Amino acid sequence: MSKQRVRLDADRMSDEGEKLLSFLQERIKGQDDAIKDIVKADEMSRSGLLQPDRPIYAGLFLGPSGVGKTLTAEMLAEYWFGSRSAFTKVSCEAMSEPHGISSLIGSPPGYVGFHSPKDKEGSAPILAQSRIDRHDLRCVKDQEEIKKLLSDLDDQLRKLDKEIDSVARAGFKDPKSHDRLIKLQDEQDSLEKETRKLLLRLRDRQRSYRSIILFDELEKGNETLHNLLLTIIDKGKLTLANGMITDFTRSVIMLTSNVGSKEIASLIGNKKIGFAASAQAGEDEALNDEIYRRAKKAAQDRFRPELLARMDRISVFRPLSSSVIREIMDAELKRFVDEMKGLFKISLIIGDEVCEHILNEALDKPQEGARLLRRKINSNLREPISRLKLRNMLPQPGGKLYISLQDKKVIFSK
Ligand SMILES: Nc1ncnc2c1ncn2[C@@H]1O[C@H](COP(=O)(O)OP(=O)(O)OP(=O)(O)O)[C@@H](O)[C@H]1O
Ligand SMILES: [Mg+2]
Incomplete structure (x- = not known):
């Protein structure tokens, strides 16, 4: 079957x-x-x-x-x-x-x-492997970890070098010193092997x-x-x-x-x-x-x-229709409101007419696409609010800041 x-x-x-x-x-x-x-x-x-x-x-x-x-x-x-x-x-x-x-x-x-x-x-x-890879956080973490191990190995190797040097200088009158030298050299070999392994590991990781x-x-x-x-x-x-x-x-x-x-x-x-x-x-x-x-x-x-x-x-990439621009604005405003909540624990109550006003200003220079939107949110909201903050005029945490429009100007009240 x-x-x-x-x-x-x-x-x-x-x-x-x-x-x-x-x-x-x-x-x-x-x-x-x-x-x-x-x-x-x-x-x-x-x-x-x-x-x-x-x-x-x-x-x-x-x-x-x-x-x-x-x-x-x-x-x-x-x-x-x-x-x-x-x-x-x-x-x-x-x-x-x-x-x-x-x-x-x-x-x-x-x-x-x-x-x-x-x-x-x-x-x-700019196009070196280390430069393009450095944004991958795993890369930073791995490199730090491996660099630390490599530097520890390097310290040990230096110490060994000195020791080998002094044993060799003392000559081999004492029969034990010959054995000691061989032991130190073996140790040196294995540390060097370990170093090579780490370097290979680093290179392998780089591929990922x-x-x-x-x-x-x-x-x-x-x-x-x-x-x-x-x-x-x-x-x-x-x-x-x-x-x-x-x-x-x-x-x-x-x-x-x-x-x-x-x-x-x-x-x-x-x-x-x-x-x-x-x-x-x-x-x-x-x-x-x-x-x-x-x-x-x-x-x-x-x-x-x-x-x-x-x-x-x-x-x-398509030109943005005004409905898409509106969507972008809503998303940007929401992010801004969340940011204020997180920073100062205040709620922003933004009137619809304020949104329309920002949107109209942002649509003023269509050759800039949606770029102008953020600048308009900054000039209409972020800058005045930071001024209010510096002058201690924002509502207490838990309070509300009302934002409305008067004579084509954005005004704030609490
Ligand atoms: N489709 C979109 N959705 C949401 N936000 C957008 C969109 N397009 C642009 N923006 C907003 O406008 C800003 C500028 O857009 P971006 O940097 O992508 O422009 P660009 O297409 O690379 O233009 P240029 O050719 O001038 O470099 C963005 O950081 C974002 O705030
Ligand atoms: Mg661009």
């Missing part, structure tokens, strides 16, 4: 994947396609089913300013390593300056900027750290930088000027560019880049396809086909 086959559901996300997806969706609004790719990359990196000679993921993020491209790197860093700045950011524009590339990969021996593996980590080139590298404003990078990127994405590794090799097979590589944003803006019939003209834009399938096509075309005109062909995905 043949055994019944069980159909396996490979479409369903893993629980970990679902968790990351909802984490990102809560924080990055209206960019689900790009986010889902990141989740797939995360699942691959967890499963161990990585391609041996490629980064975990290499994606090009296109789209206007202030719509969540950099935010995506920040949020993955927050999820993986607990801090939104725990990733390596390379400004492609700066890399086109004369010393740009050497700050990335170092200089050859004999030149200013040469970095020997024994030098301090801070002086290592994850990293995120964001190359910002790719269109401003020069030919040398683009070639370097080709190598990283194609081979999953890069030889630095000092001969050391950086492994990128556990890296997520994100490249961002604004090319095509003008085309997108004209497509949605709005010179105001950053926002869709109507609340529906972004939900309209045909329009979405056209946005994607135009942005991709602009990228094809600007970047070399070899580079584009090596991307796992070209994601086009």
